Amino acid sequence: MDNRLIPITKTVDALVIGGGPAGSSCALWLHKLGVDTLLVEAGDRLGGLQRRSPYENLWIPGVMGQTGEQVAEALHAHIVAAGVPHLLQTRIGNIRPTAEGYEVTFGTTRVLTKHLIVATGTKPNAGPFQPSDCVVIGPGHPMENLPVDNRKIAILGGGDNAFDQARFVLxxxxxxxxxxxxxxxxxxxxxxxxxxxVRVIVGPYTADPARLTVNGDRFDGFGVMYGFMASVPEGLNITNENGYVEVNRDGETSRPQVWACGEVTDYWHPCVTTAAAHGIQVAKQISRRLARTPATIPS
Ligand SMILES: Cc1cc2nc3c(=O)[nH]c(=O)nc-3n(C[C@H](O)[C@H](O)[C@H](O)COP(=O)(O)OP(=O)(O)OC[C@H]3O[C@@H](n4cnc5c(N)ncnc54)[C@H](O)[C@@H]3O)c2cc1C
Known part of the structure; x- marks a missing residue:
């Protein structure tokens, strides 16, 4: 359907795409700074990648004894309690600049916004594999659901998650x-x-997910720990050669009034605290910009 046939449902000052720690923090601060904001999240709850984690999060200063899932739930509850306008189960597909502003369309809703904040984070890199009952992509809940008792498990990848998950599986x-x-x-x-x-085999290997073999050796399950890749909505052309969104010190992309924060920007040390801090910095910059000059968006 031609997007222009859909009536404009809403006009806002700031539309935040992605309700993980970066996007939720950005939307919370924008809202509290008096900016007319809408937060849009693809999942059915806010909290982003923390929802995948049943493990205790030991890395947020001042927050103790909470699993990732509980951290995510607290973020969700905070956004709801603060009255930040948000939509769940809404995946932003296409975005385009217009004379009136950036236009974001999903289903039968068309939103115009002056500022657009991309906080869409990352997703586990599957490489050539498809998830199945015996093949898990990425760490966290999906790995915890893989039956491992008295079984032979292969973990593919050599980063922190590979060794972390090997420990949990054992x-x-x-x-x-x-x-x-x-x-x-x-x-x-x-x-x-x-x-x-754990046995560590370094060098080229051939993994066959249908037969569950690696270099001909049979396993009962695979954990694919190939790291993460940026999740970026289409239509903006703001990514670098690695597929991440490139931003300046303020968090603004090469497109005026399009900002990005958190892991989607390949932040130098991605975690909940840095993602949230980045979201807050972007919120402050936007509120300053709006206070200084009314936004004008080139078509
Ligand atoms: C198993 C696991 C354990 C972890 N443990 C820790 C830990 O102990 N401590 C710690 O600090 N960090 C931990 N992390 C890392 C931490 O979760 C991330 O650094 C953090 O969540 C990044 O936040 P973010 O907001 O940038 O992105 P994300 O959390 O990835 O959030 C992005 C959000 O955007 C949404 N989205 C994506 N595309 C669209 C779209 N087109 N439209 C609408 N919404 C969209 C996604 O659904 C998601 O909710 C862990 C991660 C994992 C996977």
Whole structure:
């Protein structure tokens, strides 16, 4: 359907795409700074990647004894309690600049916004694999749901998540865990040392997910830990050669009044605290910009 046939449903000052720690924090601050804001999230709850994590999050200063999931739930509750306008289960597909502003259309809704904030984070990199009952992509809940008891598990990848998940799989009673890493593992030395019982095979390998074999050796399950890749809505052309959104020090992209924050920008140390802080910095910049001059958006 031609987007122009859909009537404009809403006009806002700032539309935040993605309700993880970066987008939720950005929307919360914008709202509290008096900016007319709409937060749009593809999932059915806010909290982003933290929803995948059943593990205790030990890394947020001042927040203790909470799992990732609980951190996500607290973020969700905060946005609701603060009255930040938001839409769930709404995936932003296409965005285009217009004379009136950036136009974002989803389903039968068309929103015009002066400022657009991309906080769409990352998703686990599946490489050539498809998820199945025996093949899990990325860390967290999906791995925890993989049956491992007395089974032989192969983990593909050599980063922190590969070694972390190997440890959890062993704790859950796996018979053996083998990590296959094409290059020397990049995981922190401490993490590698924490799983001495794991076999690590370095070098090229051929993994067959249908037969569950790696280099011909049969396993009962695969965990694919190939890192994460940026999730970027189409239509903006703001990504660098690695597929992440390029921003300046203020968090603004090469497109005027299009901003990005959190992991989608390949933040130098991605975690909940840095993602939230980045979202807040962007919110402050936008509120300053709006206070200084009314936004004008080139067509
Ligand atoms: C298993 C696991 C454990 C972790 N443990 C920790 C930890 O202990 N401590 C810590 O600090 N960090 C941890 N992290 C990392 C932390 O979760 C991330 O750094 C953080 O969530 C990044 O926040 P973000 O807002 O940039 O992106 P995300 O959390 O990825 O949020 C992006 C949001 O955007 C939404 N979205 C994407 N595309 C669209 C679209 N087109 N339209 C609408 N919405 C969209 C997604 O659904 C998602 O909710 C962990 C991550 C994982 C996977």
């Amino acid at each position: 704790q859950r009673g796996a018979k053996s865990v083998t990590i296959f890493s094409r290059t020397t593992p990049r995981a922190q030395a401490l993490l590698q040392a924490s799983v001495p019982e």
